[in-house]
Amino acid sequence: MADNKPPASGPPSGDTAYTQWYEVKAGDTLWKIAKAHYGDGSLYPEIFKANQDVLSDPDKIKVGQRLRIP
Amino acid sequence: MSHNHSKPRGTLYVLLVLGLALSACSNQMEPAKKAIADIEAAVSAAGADAQRYIPDQVKAVTDQLAGLKAKFEQKDYDAVVAGAPAVLAKAQGLLAAKDAAVKQAAAKQAEAAANQAAAAAQALATDWETLSATVPDAIAAVDSRVNILTKSKKLPANVTKDALTTAQANLADAKSSWQTATAAQSAGKISDAVIAAQQAKENTDAALASLGMPGG
Numbered sequence: 001m002a003d004n005k006p007p008a009s010g011p012p013s014g015d016t017a018y019t020q021w022y023e024v025k026a027g028d029t030l031w032k033i034a035k036a037h038y039g040d041g042s043l044y045p046e047i048f049k050a051n052q053d054v055l056s057d058p059d060k061i062k063v064g065q066r067l068r069i070p
Numbered sequence: 071m072s073h074n075h076s077k078p079r080g081t082l083y084v085l086l087v088l089g090l091a092l093s094a095c096s097n098q099m100e101p102a103k104k105a106i107a108d109i110e111a112a113v114s115a116a117g118a119d120a121q122r123y124i125p126d127q128v129k130a131v132t133d134q135l136a137g138l139k140a141k142f143e144q145k146d147y148d149a150v151v152a153g154a155p156a157v158l159a160k161a162q163g164l165l166a167a168k169d170a171a172v173k174q175a176a177a178k179q180a181e182a183a184a185n186q187a188a189a190a191a192q193a194l195a196t197d198w199e200t201l202s203a204t205v206p207d208a209i210a211a212v213d214s215r216v217n218i219l220t221k222s223k224k225l226p227a228n229v230t231k232d233a234l235t236t237a238q239a240n241l242a243d244a245k246s247s248w249q250t251a252t253a254a255q256s257a258g259k260i261s262d263a264v265i266a267a268q269q270a271k272e273n274t275d276a277a278l279a280s281l282g283m284p285g286g
Contacts, residue, residue, distance in 0.1 A: 016207035020283055039229070040222035070214045 020069040030058050037069050046070055098147035105154030106142060109135050112161035116168050123171035124164065131161045194260045201267035202255075205248055208274035208285075212241050215281050228282040237280040244273035 022033060030048055035041035048058040050070040055061065113120075113131060120128050134157045141149045219225060219234055251266035278285050 016211070017204065018207045018211035018278070018283070018285075020211070035226075037226055038218055038222045039224040039226040043218055043222060046218050070218065 015068070021066050022069050024061050024063055024065040024067060026063050028061065028063075030061060033067065033069070098151055099145075102138075102142055102147040102150035102154070105151060105158065106135070106138055109138070109154060109158050109161045112158060113164060116161070116164035119172075120164055120168040123175065124167050127160075127164060127167055131157060131164060134160070191260070194264050197264045198255060198260055198267065201251075201264065201271060205244075205251075205267055205270050205274060208271070208278065209241070209244050209248060211283065212237065212244070212274055212277040212281065215283060216241055216277075219281070226282075229280070233280040237277040240273045240277035240280065244270045244277065247273060 022037070024033075030044035031041035034044035034047055038046070044058060047067060047069060048055055050068040054065060054067070061067070109131070113128070113135065116128070134153075138150050138153055138157060141147075141153070216234070216238055219229065220238075225231060225234060247266045247270035251263045251270060254260075254266055255263035275285060
C-alpha cells in the first residue's frame with residue numbers, strides 16, 4: 001500500500017524517519033489513496049495538505065510521484 | 071722435666087681457647103636471638119595484608135630472615151648479629167611500604183570507579199541523544215494518523231477498531247512518558263529521562279504496529 005522511501009531529491013524540511021510515503025500509480029487519485037490508507041476517501045485533503053510542496057491541485061497527481069501519508 | 075710440664079700447659083691453653091670461643095659464641099646467642107625476634111616483630115607489625123599489597127618486599131625480608139634463622143640453628147651467631155640490622159631495617163620499612171601501596175590501590179580503585187561512572191554517564195547521554203531525536207517524531211506521526219483515523223467513517227482494511235483503540239492508549243502513554251522524560255532531563259536526572267524515553271519509544275512502536283505504520 002505504501003512504501004517508506006523518501007523522494008530521491010531528499011526529504012523536505014519536516015520529514016522524519018517516521019514519515020510514511022506512497023508512490024502514485026496509474027489510475028490513482030487522492031481520494032483512492034485516502035480511501036486505501038484511512039478507509040475514507042473524503043479525508044483526501046489531509047494528504048493534499050501534507051504534500052503542498054509538490055501538489056498545487058488535488059486533482060493533479062502524477063504517476064511515480066511520492067506523496068506523504070500523514 | 072720441663073717437657074713433662076709443657077704438656078698440661080698446652081692442654082690448658084687449648085681448653086682456655088675453646089672456652090673463650092664457646093663463651094664468645096654463647097655471648098652472641100642472646101643478641102642473635104633478640105635480633106631475629108625484632109625482625110619477626112617488624113614483619114608482624116606490617117600486618118597480615120602486607121603479603122597482599124607488597125608481596126615481593128615481604129618475600130625478600132622473609133627469605134633473609136629464614137637465612138638468619140638457619141645461621142642461628144648452625145650456631146653462627148656472629149653472622150646473625152652482623153646480618154640482622156640490614157634485614158631489620160627492611161622489615162621496619164614494610165609497614166610504610168604497605169601503607170603507600172594501600173593508598174595507591176585505593177587511588178587506582180577510585181580512578182577506575184570514576185572512569186566507570188563517566189562511561190556510564192556517556193552511555194546515558196548517547197541513549198538520550200538517540201531517543202530524543204526519534205521519539206518526538208514517532209509520537210507526532212502516530213498522533214497525526216490517529217487524529218485522521220478518528221475522523222474516518224470507515225477504517226482501512228489493515229486497521230481494526232480495537233487496533234485503533236490500542237494505538238490511542240499507547241499514544242496517550244507515550245505522550246505521558248515523554249513528558250516525564252523531558253522533565254527528568256531538564257532536572258538533570260538523565261537516567262530517569264532515558265528510562266521514561268525508552269518507555270515512550272515502546273509505546274510508540276506498539277502504536278505504529280497497531281496502525282500498520284512503518285517504524286523509524
